[in-house]
Amino acid sequence: MNGHHDSGIWTAEAPPANDALAHASPAAERRGTPLHRLLMCPPGHFAVEYVINPWMEGQVHRADRHRATAQWQALHDALGAAGAVIEQVPPGAGLPDMPFSANAGLVLGNDFVPSRFRHPERRGEEALFIDWFERAGFRIRRLPGAIFFEGAGDALLDRGERRLWMGHGHRSDLAAAAELERMLDLPVVPLRLVDPRFYHLDTCFCPLRGGRLLYFPAAFDAASRQAIEARVPPHLRIAVGEADALDFACNAVDLDEAVAMHRASPALQRALAGFGYRVVQTALDEFLRAGGSAKCLTLRLDE
Numbered sequence: 001m002n003g004h005h006d007s008g009i010w011t012a013e014a015p016p017a018n019d020a021l022a023h024a025s026p027a028a029e030r031r032g033t034p035l036h037r038l039l040m041c042p043p044g045h046f047a048v049e050y051v052i053n054p055w056m057e058g059q060v061h062r063a064d065r066h067r068a069t070a071q072w073q074a075l076h077d078a079l080g081a082a083g084a085v086i087e088q089v090p091p092g093a094g095l096p097d098m099p100f101s102a103n104a105g106l107v108l109g110n111d112f113v114p115s116r117f118r119h120p121e122r123r124g125e126e127a128l129f130i131d132w133f134e135r136a137g138f139r140i141r142r143l144p145g146a147i148f149f150e151g152a153g154d155a156l157l158d159r160g161e162r163r164l165w166m167g168h169g170h171r172s173d174l175a176a177a178a179e180l181e182r183m184l185d186l187p188v189v190p191l192r193l194v195d196p197r198f199y200h201l202d203t204c205f206c207p208l209r210g211g212r213l214l215y216f217p218a219a220f221d222a223a224s225r226q227a228i229e230a231r232v233p234p235h236l237r238i239a240v241g242e243a244d245a246l247d248f249a250c251n252a253v254d255l256d257e258a259v260a261m262h263r264a265s266p267a268l269q270r271a272l273a274g275f276g277y278r279v280v281q282t283a284l285d286e287f288l289r290a291g292g293s294a295k296c297l298t299l300r301l302d303e
């Protein structure tokens, strides 16, 4: 076994000095276009008003919007300070989950594949997100038929290989995998999610630069764990324990030098430091009541 076991976390061996898998250095990227563009939706209408995942149970009407707004602003500012350029989509009245902009759809180049939400409670967001992407000049590419697909909540691009990882089993339909593969001409690896607490792929799986991966293995069925392990070598994987997973540590925003999340244990912070990351922790507990955290509150516009 590569790596060593450290408080429930498999930490990576130190990466090779000349890391051929890594993208261009952040400094090199900075000289060109902005490092990363993200879309966020302010929490002006954020609330827990219904229950569509286990995190929301017992939380209806308990989120404090004032506190949520301060936490959202702190995340926004931390991401900006780490080099991201942030665009905003106005929130919709009566759409309390719209701040989770990761679920708007999937962005690849100039293409935007809009989500089709499984739960009627979120379907009103679809037209508002499509409208924003149309105005921003993206090509809207709808999935055919009546396939459920929840965007970058369940569809995550690998940051080393040309590959899309797609979660299914709770929200997105497995059928979306083949459609996306065809539409985007890109290999798609479907992963079956089996724990209702980790109902979107981005709650338990986070591709990091250079083909690295942060994930919670118990959220997947055995075949999917094998599919992951067959593609990501042990020295590029960090498997978090349940406590970090329940703190939404895998729901992280990777900005190349910094990685932002609600909370990470000291062991996980060490493992991420071993990958060369500065860990930015920013409290998002008001959003955890709705079952979301840092990554869910953002959507990458430049992949």
Ligand code: ARG
Binding pocket: 052, 053, 097, 100, 102, 103, 122, 152, 153, 154, 200, 202, 203, 290, 291, 292, 293, 295, 296
């Ligand atoms: N309450 C929202 C839902 O259940 C939370 C979405 C979190 N987003 C995410 N990308 N994981 O749909």
